[in-house]
Amino acid sequence: MGILSQPVGAIAAWLQALLEGWGLAPGLTKVILYLIGAGLVATLVQVWVIFLIWFERKIIGRFQDRLGPNRVGPYGLLQPFADLIKIITKEVILPAKADKAVYLLGPIVMNAGVLAIWAVIPLMPMVGMDTNIAALYTIAVGAFATLGILMSGWASNNKFALVSAIRTVAQMVAYEVPTVLALLVPVLLAGTMSLHGIVKAQHVWFVIFAPLAFLIYFIASVAEVGRTPFDLLEAESEIVAGFHIEYSGMVFAIFYVADFLHAFTIGALAAVLFLGGWRGPGAEAFPLLGVVYLWIKAFAVYFLVVWARGSLPRVRIDQMMDFSWKFLTPLALILLVVAAVLDHFVIGLGVWGRALSHLAANAVVAWLVLQYLEHYDRARARQRPMVAQPGQYPEARPPAPVETSPETAS
Amino acid sequence: MNTWIYIAIFIFLSLFFPTLLAVAGWFLGPRRPNPIKEDTYECGLETVGETWVQFKIQYYLFALVFLVFDVELVFLYPWAVAYHKLPLYAVGEGVLFIALLAAALIYAWRKGALEWS
Numbered sequence: 378m379g380i381l382s383q384p385v386g387a388i389a390a391w392l393q394a395l396l397e398g399w400g401l402a403p404g405l406t407k408v409i410l411y412l413i414g415a416g417l418v419a420t421l422v423q424v425w426v427i428f429l430i431w432f433e434r435k436i437i438g439r440f441q442d443r444l445g446p447n448r449v450g451p452y453g454l455l456q457p458f459a460d461l462i463k464i465i466t467k468e469v470i471l472p473a474k475a476d477k478a479v480y481l482l483g484p485i486v487m488n489a490g491v492l493a494i495w496a497v498i499p500l501m502p503m504v505g506m507d508t509n510i511a512a513l514y515t516i517a518v519g520a521f522a523t524l525g526i527l528m529s530g531w532a533s534n535n536k537f538a539l540v541s542a543i544r545t546v547a548q549m550v551a552y553e554v555p556t557v558l559a560l561l562v563p564v565l566l567a568g569t570m571s572l573h574g575i576v577k578a579q580h581v582w583f584v585i586f587a588p589l590a591f592l593i594y595f596i597a598s599v600a601e602v603g604r605t606p607f608d609l610l611e612a613e614s615e616i617v618a619g620f621h622i623e624y625s626g627m628v629f630a631i632f633y634v635a636d637f638l639h640a641f642t643i644g645a646l647a648a649v650l651f652l653g654g655w656r657g658p659g660a661e662a663f664p665l666l667g668v669v670y671l672w673i674k675a676f677a678v679y680f681l682v683v684w685a686r687g688s689l690p691r692v693r694i695d696q697m698m699d700f701s702w703k704f705l706t707p708l709a710l711i712l713l714v715v716a717a718v719l720d721h722f723v724i725g726l727g728v729w730g731r732a733l734s735h736l737a738a739n740a741v742v743a744w745l746v747l748q749y750l751e752h753y754d755r756a757r758a759r760q761r762p763m764v765a766q767p768g769q770y771p772e773a774r775p776p777a778p779v780e781t782s783p784e785t786a787s
Numbered sequence: 788m789n790t791w792i793y794i795a796i797f798i799f800l801s802l803f804f805p806t807l808l809a810v811a812g813w814f815l816g817p818r819r820p821n822p823i824k825e826d827t828y829e830c831g832l833e834t835v836g837e838t839w840v841q842f843k844i845q846y847y848l849f850a851l852v853f854l855v856f857d858v859e860l861v862f863l864y865p866w867a868v869a870y871h872k873l874p875l876y877a878v879g880e881g882v883l884f885i886a887l888l889a890a891a892l893i894y895a896w897r898k899g900a901l902e903w904s
Contacts, residue, residue, distance in 0.1 A: 496798070496801075536829070561863055627815075699901070707889065710888065714886075
């Protein structure tokens, strides 16, 4: 058991021996080890956000034909640090009418909900806690982020913030159902809810088994984070800044960090559930490589999120609701039934036979859905022609005669 | 059991880090409150009336539909976990359960609970 094949186990064993050598009880040593491990993972992802902020600003800049940050440090890499120093020296304003305790708790709950998901993400074969309900845990804890938004939006005592908070809840409520349904597909294919088990079951990535489920999971997750096609919660042109309108200084920065971290976290979750997690060439022998693979995959999904943000306009609230309840949810139900029935018959075909038959079934479902959408589109176009029909709008009235009074006439 | 100790520690830490940031911001930043600064921000206009008012009923209806769905979906998880050990009969039962869910969705749809305006 060398340090390369078991890096965390070796270090943990060494630390445990050291601490017990000091005369600490084994139970206490365990807790201290867990504390160090959890602290390392939590710090790593929080610090990673600094890079994400730079990356997203730079990429969005390029999408919009700008340079993005390029003044502070090489390629603007030190820009987030400059922002951090500036925001630390800003005043934390407590609105007089706000519900102060809830107001201050809101961002903390939001950040905690996002960060706590990382407790169960398998970073490499032995790291990340292996619990048999991990898949449900991510959903349950992830909902705390929404709770944080609701708390801060309500407690701010500001109409914009309240509208944003209510919208957030409506959006979360709508997109939680497709997320949970899409999440059922990998759970069903792997036969376990443990994220470690799901990663181990992916000899062939589940995105090949269930590309449509991956797509649904991705879209619904983006909606739950509130990223751009679904950023009704901070629609700048209607409700100014949304739920964080009354926040300033470091308390606002917590929202900022939580937002970026949430986007990356859904990337990591999608990578674990559908893209093989830490799997890759040599990852079994050298677990540290597994972290690199997971990070690259999570980053690729995160890039897709940023790409969507740079390319798509914001949807309206009724479109957002319809898309979830009338399209994604029925589609996810159909996919689940297809996966369940099909897998029972093809389980004996070996890994690739199973994967390809699932892929074929997905392709058939996708084709049928596209056919239906085209049909629906045509039917709607017949109902409501895009070109104005004669008599559809009242005729334009002739301009009213200008009254000329003696004063102006002269 | 050890797993849950780790998760409890992790949740504690994830509450601790943002709290630390907030406390640091509170003490490192200046504090010069005045009534205008602490007033409700509405882009310079004075706010009119109460904020916590009645809301569109549709939000509530959607929440009810969601509640039914979410509770039923949780029941599907044990089925999915045990899926590979089940006979075809039990798989069929699971499909029947999903069909019931779909029927509930269609019912809500037909009743107009899923219409926004």
